Amino acid sequence: xxxxxxxxxxxxxxxxxxxxxxxxxxxxxxxxxxxxxxxxxxxxxxxxxxxxxxxxxxxxxxxxxxxxxxxxxxxxxxxxxxxxxxxxxxxxxxxxxxxxxxxxxxxxxxxxxxxxxxxxxxxxxxxxxxxxxxxxxxxxxxxxxxxxxxxxxxxxxxxxxxxxxxxxxxxxxxxxxxxxxxxxxxxxxxxxxxxxxxxxxxxxxxxxxxxxxxxxxxxxxxxxxxxxxxxxxxxxxxxxxxxxxxxxxxxxxxxxxxxxxxxxxxxxxxxxxxxxxxxxxxxxxxxxxxxxxxxxxxxxxxxxxxxxxxxxxxxxxxxxxxxxxxxx
Amino acid sequence: xxxxxxxxxxxxxxxxxxxxxxxxxxxxxxxxxxxxxxxxxxxxxxxxxxxxxxxxxxxxxxxxxxxxxxxxxxxxxxxxxxxxxxxxxxxxxxxxxxxxxxxxxxxxxxxxxxxxxxxxxxxxxxxxxxxxxxxxxxxxxxxxxxxxxxxxxxxxxxxxxxxxxxxxxxxxxxxxxxxxxxxxxxxxxxxxxxxxxxxxxxxxxxxxxxxxxxxxxxxxxxxxxxxxxxxxxxxxxxxxxxxxxxxxxxxxxxxxxxxxxxxxxxxxxxxxxxxxxxxxxxxxxxxxxxxxxxxxxxxxxxxxxxxxxxxxxxxxxxxxxxxxxxxxxxxxxxxxxx
Numbered sequence: 163x164x165x166x167x168x169x170x171x172x173x174x175x176x177x178x179x180x181x182x183x184x185x186x187x188x189x190x191x192x193x194x195x196x197x198x199x200x201x202x203x204x205x206x207x208x209x210x211x212x213x214x215x216x217x218x219x220x221x222x223x224x225x226x227x228x229x230x231x232x233x234x235x236x237x238x239x240x241x242x243x244x245x246x247x248x249x250x251x252x253x254x255x256x257x258x259x260x261x262x263x264x265x266x267x268x269x270x271x272x273x274x275x276x277x278x279x280x281x282x283x284x285x286x287x288x289x290x291x292x293x294x295x296x297x298x299x300x301x302x303x304x305x306x307x308x309x310x311x312x313x314x315x316x317x318x319x320x321x322x323x324x325x326x327x328x329x330x331x332x333x334x335x336x337x338x339x340x341x342x343x344x345x346x347x348x349x350x351x352x353x354x355x356x357x358x359x360x361x362x363x364x365x366x367x368x369x370x371x372x373x374x375x376x377x378x379x380x381x382x383x384x385x386x387x388x389x390x391x392x393x394x395x396x397x398x399x400x401x402x403x404x405x406x407x408x409x410x411x412x413x414x415x416x417x418x419x420x421x422x423x424x425x426x427x428x429x430x431x432x433x434x435x436x437x438x439x440x441x442x443x444x445x446x447x448x449x450x451x452x453x454x455x456x457x458x459x460x461x462x463x464x465x466x467x468x469x470x471x472x473x474x475x476x477x478x479x480x481x482x483x484x485x486x487x488x489x490x
Numbered sequence: 491x492x493x494x495x496x497x498x499x500x501x502x503x504x505x506x507x508x509x510x511x512x513x514x515x516x517x518x519x520x521x522x523x524x525x526x527x528x529x530x531x532x533x534x535x536x537x538x539x540x541x542x543x544x545x546x547x548x549x550x551x552x553x554x555x556x557x558x559x560x561x562x563x564x565x566x567x568x569x570x571x572x573x574x575x576x577x578x579x580x581x582x583x584x585x586x587x588x589x590x591x592x593x594x595x596x597x598x599x600x601x602x603x604x605x606x607x608x609x610x611x612x613x614x615x616x617x618x619x620x621x622x623x624x625x626x627x628x629x630x631x632x633x634x635x636x637x638x639x640x641x642x643x644x645x646x647x648x649x650x651x652x653x654x655x656x657x658x659x660x661x662x663x664x665x666x667x668x669x670x671x672x673x674x675x676x677x678x679x680x681x682x683x684x685x686x687x688x689x690x691x692x693x694x695x696x697x698x699x700x701x702x703x704x705x706x707x708x709x710x711x712x713x714x715x716x717x718x719x720x721x722x723x724x725x726x727x728x729x730x731x732x733x734x735x736x737x738x739x740x741x742x743x744x745x746x747x748x749x750x751x752x753x754x755x756x757x758x759x760x761x762x763x764x765x766x767x768x769x770x771x772x773x774x775x776x777x778x779x780x781x782x783x784x785x786x787x788x789x790x791x792x793x794x795x796x797x798x799x800x801x802x803x804x805x806x807x808x809x810x811x812x813x814x815x816x817x818x819x820x821x822x823x824x825x826x827x828x
Contacts, residue, residue, distance in 0.1 A: 176681070224669065248555070260702065287801055288644070288645055288702075288800055289695050289800060290615075291643075291701075291702070292702075294641070294642050295641045295642075295702075298636050298640075298641050298642060301637075302635050303632070303637070304632050304636065304642060304820070306626075306631075307626060307627075307645060307799070307818070309799075341538070357627060357767045362629050362631075364630075420552055424674075424806045461626060461647075461799065461818050462626055462627055462814055462818055464814070467815060468814065476802070476806065477802055477805060478802065480645070480799050480800055482642070484643075
C-alpha cells in the first residue's frame with residue numbers, strides 16, 4: 163500500500179531506515195551508521211515541515227518498505243523559468259523493490275503533475291539498480307554522472323600535502339563583494355562548454371547551465387558559501403572556488419566536514435594549475451574547521467580528477483542525475 | 491526493406507554501402523578511440539571503419555542507416571553475442587555501433603528510428619536481450635536507448651597507461667611481501683583460478699549483477715568462462731600471484747588485437763584480475779598489475795583497462811601506478827517483449 167507520509171509516522175520511519183538498501187552520503191565512510199541515520203531522519207523531518215515537500219511511503223504488513231520524498235526547487239525554478247521539483251530520497255528495502263519503487267514513482271508523478279511541476283530531477287547512486295530502472299521505466303533520462311571526492315585530514319595532515327607548483331604572477335585571495343560582476347562574467351566564459359546536467363538536457367534552453375552557475379556564484383556572495391577564493395594572475399581574476407562549512411544539521415550530527423561546492427577557471431588558464439592551487443588554498447582554510455572535505459566533479463572532467471588526486475583526494479562516491487519533463 | 495521518415499529514410503546497411511559510410515563518418519558526433527589522446531581524426535576514422543567492416547562481415551549482423559537528402563546521418567550495427575547467449579541460456583545480442591551526425595537537432599529521433607528498425611528485425615530472430623555500451627557524452631544515444639526501453643546497468647571508466655608519458659622505470663615498484671611470487675599461469679592452475687573467481691566475484695556489482703532479468707549466477711559463470719577462454723588462447727598472458735606457494739590471485743592480459751595492429755595502434759589490454767578475498771590488502775593486485783605492465787611494455791605504447799565506476803580500490807591502485815582515466819562508458823540492457 164502506498165500512503166502519504168507525514169511527521170506523525172516518523173517513528174515508523176526510524177524503524178525502517180536501517181532496512182533500506184541504500185543510505186545517503188555513502189562517500190563519507192568515516193561516519194557511523196547512527197550518525198547517517200540520525201541525520202537522514204532529521205533531514206526528512208525538516209523537509210516535511212516545509213509545505214513544498216511531500217513524501218510517500220510503501221507499506222507491507224504494516225512496515226515501511228519504500229520511501230520517496232520530493233519537494234519544489236525554488237532555486238532551479240527561478241533559473242530554469244519553469245516549475246522544477248527534486249526527488250531527494252527514493253529508496254526501498256530490497257524486497258520487491260521493482261514493484262514498490264514503481265508504485266511510489268507513479269504517485270509522485272501524479273501529484274507533481276497536479277501541482278503544476280514541469281521538470282522532476284533525481285540523483286541516485288549507481289548501485290541503486292532498482293531505483294535507476296524504476297526512474298528509466300517512468301521516462302526519466304540520464305543527464306550526467308558525478309563523482310564525490312573526499313579528503314581526510316586525519317589521514318593526511320595538511321602539512322603533508324605537496325604544495326602545487328604555482329604559475330608565475332598567481333596570487334590567491336578571499337573574494338570581496340566588488341568581485342561579483344567579474345566573477346559572473348568569468349563564469350559565463352568558464353562554463354560555456356561545460357557538460358553538466360543543465361547542458362545535457364535538450365529540453366532546457368541553451369545557456370541554462372551558465373545561468374545556473376552564475377546564480378550559484380551570486381548566492382555564494384549572499385550567504386550560501388562561507389568563503390570564496392579568487393585566483394588572480396597579474397592582478398586579473400582568472401579563477402575562483404567556493405567553499406562551505408558544515409550545515410547546522412551536519413554539525414548537530416558531528417559530521418566534521420567542509421566542502422568545495424564550485425570552481426570556475428577562465429579557459430585561457432586551463433591546464434596551468436590554477437584549479438589545483440585554488441583547491442590547495444581552500445584546503446588550507448578548511449582544515450581550520452573540519453577534518454574531512456568533500457566536493458563533486460563531473461565524471462568526464464578528467465583534469466579536475468587529476469588535480470584532486472594529486473592533492474590526495476579520493477573518489478569515494480558516485481551519483482547519476484536523471485531528469486523527467488512532465489509538460490509537453 | 492526501407493522505412494520512410496519525415497524528410498529521411500531508414501535502409502539496410504551492408505558492406506556495399508561502406509563507401510558512402512566512409513564519406514559520412516567525419517560528420518558523426520562519436521569519437522572513436524576517445525580514450526586514446528593524440529590520434530589524428532583520420533586514424534580514428536580508419537580504425538572505426540575497419541571495426542564497422544568487421545562487424546558487418548559477421549553473418550549475424552543486422553545494420554541500418556538513416557539517410558536524408560542522399561547523405562547518411564545515422565547508423566546502427568548489431569550482432570548476436572553467442573558467448574553471452576551460451577552462458578546465460580538467453581538469446582543475447584549487442585549493438586556494436588550506434589551513431590548520429592553531430593549537431594543534428596533530431597539526433598535522438600533518428601537513433602530511435604534506427605533502434606525501432608533493429609527491434610523489428612530482431613523479432614524474427616527471437617533475440618531476448620540487447621546490450622549496448624555508449625560513451626557518457628553521447629547524450630542523444632543515451633536518451634534514445636532509454637526511450638526505447640534500455641536500462642542503465644553499469645558505468646565503466648576507461649583507464650589508460652601511456653609508456654611514452656610514464657616510463658615504467660619511473661614508477662615506484664610496489665612493496666612486495668617476501669612470500670609473494672608472481673609467475674605465468676600453467677594449465678594446471680585453472681581449477682584454482684576458478685575457485686578464486688567464485689569467491690572474488692560473489693557480491694560484485696557489474697552489469698550482469700545489476701540486471702534482475704539475468705538468470706541467477708550469471709555473473710559468476712561469465713567470469714568463469716572468461717578465465718577458461720583465457721587458458722584456451724583468448725588471453726596472451728596470464729599471471730598468477732602465489733603466497734607461500736598458494737595461488738591467491740590472477741590477471742589476464744592481451745597484446746594489441748589484429749585490428750589495432752593493422753591500424754598501428756600499440757595498445758595492450760588489461761582485461762580481468764581477481765584476488766582471493768582472504769588475501770586482500772596485501773598488495774597482490776598491485777604486484778600483479780605491475781608485472782603485467784612490465785610484459786605489456788614489450789608489445790605496446792598504451793595499455794587500456796576498463797574499471798567499474800564504483801570499484802574505488804582498483805581505481806586507486808591504477809592511479810598509484812600512473813594510469814589515467816580517459817573515457818567513460820555506460821552499459822545498457824534491453825529485454826525485448828515476448
